[in-house]
Amino acid sequence: MMIDWALLATLVLTSGLAALGGVYGLAAVQARAHADRRRIFAETEGGTAFLFDGEVLVDATPEARALLALGGAKGPPWVRLQAWLAPRFPDFEGQMLRLQHEGRVSLTSVTSGGAAHMMLLQAETRGGLTRISLIDPEEQAIRPGEDAVTRNAVEAELQSMRSVLAKAPFLIWREDAAGAVIWANAAYLARAAQRPGTPDLTWPLPRLFDRPVSDGPCAGRRLALKTPGLPDNWHDITCLDDGDGRLLFALPADTVVQAESALRDFTQTLTKTFAHLPIGLAIFDRQRQLALFNPALLDLTALPPDFLSMRPTLFTVLDAMRERNMIPEPKDYRSWRRQMTELEKAASSGLYEETWSLPSGQTYRVIGRPHPNGALALMFEDISSEISRIRRYRADLELSQAVVDAVDQALAVFSPAGLLVMTNAAYAAVWGHDPGESLTDATLLSLAAHWRQSTAATPLWAEAERFVADPAGRAPLTGEVRLTDGRLVDCRFTALPGGSTLARFGLPGMPGPAELRPPADRRRA
Numbered sequence: 001m002m003i004d005w006a007l008l009a010t011l012v013l014t015s016g017l018a019a020l021g022g023v024y025g026l027a028a029v030q031a032r033a034h035a036d037r038r039r040i041f042a043e044t045e046g047g048t049a050f051l052f053d054g055e056v057l058v059d060a061t062p063e064a065r066a067l068l069a070l071g072g073a074k075g076p077p078w079v080r081l082q083a084w085l086a087p088r089f090p091d092f093e094g095q096m097l098r099l100q101h102e103g104r105v106s107l108t109s110v111t112s113g114g115a116a117h118m119m120l121l122q123a124e125t126r127g128g129l130t131r132i133s134l135i136d137p138e139e140q141a142i143r144p145g146e147d148a149v150t151r152n153a154v155e156a157e158l159q160s161m162r163s164v165l166a167k168a169p170f171l172i173w174r175e176d177a178a179g180a181v182i183w184a185n186a187a188y189l190a191r192a193a194q195r196p197g198t199p200d201l202t203w204p205l206p207r208l209f210d211r212p213v214s215d216g217p218c219a220g221r222r223l224a225l226k227t228p229g230l231p232d233n234w235h236d237i238t239c240l241d242d243g244d245g246r247l248l249f250a251l252p253a254d255t256v257v258q259a260e261s262a263l264r265d266f267t268q269t270l271t272k273t274f275a276h277l278p279i280g281l282a283i284f285d286r287q288r289q290l291a292l293f294n295p296a297l298l299d300l301t302a303l304p305p306d307f308l309s310m311r312p313t314l315f316t317v318l319d320a321m322r323e324r325n326m327i328p329e330p331k332d333y334r335s336w337r338r339q340m341t342e343l344e345k346a347a348s349s350g351l352y353e354e355t356w357s358l359p360s361g362q363t364y365r366v367i368g369r370p371h372p373n374g375a376l377a378l379m380f381e382d383i384s385s386e387i388s389r390i391r392r393y394r395a396d397l398e399l400s401q402a403v404v405d406a407v408d409q410a411l412a413v414f415s416p417a418g419l420l421v422m423t424n425a426a427y428a429a430v431w432g433h434d435p436g437e438s439l440t441d442a443t444l445l446s447l448a449a450h451w452r453q454s455t456a457a458t459p460l461w462a463e464a465e466r467f468v469a470d471p472a473g474r475a476p477l478t479g480e481v482r483l484t485d486g487r488l489v490d491c492r493f494t495a496l497p498g499g500s501t502l503a504r505f506g507l508p509g510m511p512g513p514a515e516l517r518p519p520a521d522r523r524r525a
Helices: 005-038 062-068 077-085 092-102 137-142 148-167 186-194 254-275 295-301 305-309 314-323 333-348 384-405 425-431 444-454 460-469
Strands: 048-053 056-060 104-108 120-126 129-135 171-175 181-184 221-225 233-242 245-252 280-284 290-293 352-357 363-370 376-382 410-414 420-423 477-482 488-495 501-506
Touching: 048 062, 048 077, 056 062, 056 077, 062 077, 077 092, 092 104, 092 120, 171 186, 181 186, 233 254, 280 295, 295 305, 295 314, 295 376, 314 333, 333 352, 333 363, 333 376, 363 384, 384 420, 410 425, 425 444, 425 501, 444 460, 460 477, 460 488, 460 501
Parallel strands: none
Antiparallel strands: 048 056, 048 129, 104 120, 120 129, 171 181, 171 245, 221 233, 233 245, 280 290, 280 376, 352 363, 363 376, 410 420, 410 501, 477 488, 488 501
């Protein structure tokens, strides 16, 4: 029997190839099965799905990552996803807590906040991981395989941004590299259409402002929008580089301009007022540098204008005044420096007010007062003439008192209100007391009480009280009283001009002024 070796070889080769193909096919199936087990998302059609381990994002589909990039929230993925889902799904946080116990939760969105379609949220836990899927049922039925959730989210955010730009109450526009207006918001277009002589809006859009600068940043520029027959409208211009062009914003600044104008006018008014003040004014800021001074300060301190214009410090100004003998000279520099430090502290609390007697004979009144924001104001006033008048007045009073003390009769002068104005030395000798030694103001009533105690009973003192209370149109009041020691005193009350009253008391054989005891100061202001 003959063996067909060719046929046998063909059968063996065919069997080997079939076995080899089966092995490769089985290996491919097993490799695909292992690959499917290693994939987190087994869906091949895409979709919007997230996989979290607690709040840590383990994996997400491309569409899900695109959805996370849409929101304006900052932070980790779970925070951004929660910020996007919470407004659309009621009680999202509470449902996520329930998921830990039930293992699966399905939520339905509300059709508000710009959402055009209802969405479904499916959340489940698998092996300690949380899987969240978003589905748009309507779009999934019409266009299976498309990511409708991300597309709707993009459209909703685009609609929201367009609404914000359309309702913005200030002007926004975009310029290209050549300066042409290539886009503008509704406020800009409405303002352009209101300008007289402006035809229908066509391309390119009209320009409302001149270009702030040719290049570089333009923040801080303030421009006026001029309309014939109407006041200028001021705007603060801010621009940002935007590719080959720039994006510009014009914020209304009329209120700020009016406030600055009012402040400028008020400052000018104060400056003019300070310029005519005879009092020297120096205002030092928080760092105790000279911030403001008036011309009178130059005359009173003899400091040069260029020195004050350099904004010297408080102690530098005081040192310069000391060199010009415009400050009372202390015994040594250390005590003077300590005195100036105390001046600064007292002025900061509003307690400094002193009189400086200068070596030149001038007298200054110096007042320190605190100002807002830690500033300090010093005021210098030349009161030399006032001090001279006071000294002359005191000299006149002393001379008048000396003349009155030289009179032999006891005298007492009362004001229209019944207050004791003055007495002389003879009065103290007659009545045995000097009203000037008392710290309280003496009155006719208090002196009449003393007179009653020093004399026998008499109705004269009651008549004297009525006379002093109303001396006008009455004849002089006279009478005699007897002292407790037996001496007789002649009393006479006479009206003086202006409603004052003069009381005179005489004793027979009164001693002369030289024999009287020198009284204390009996003057009354």
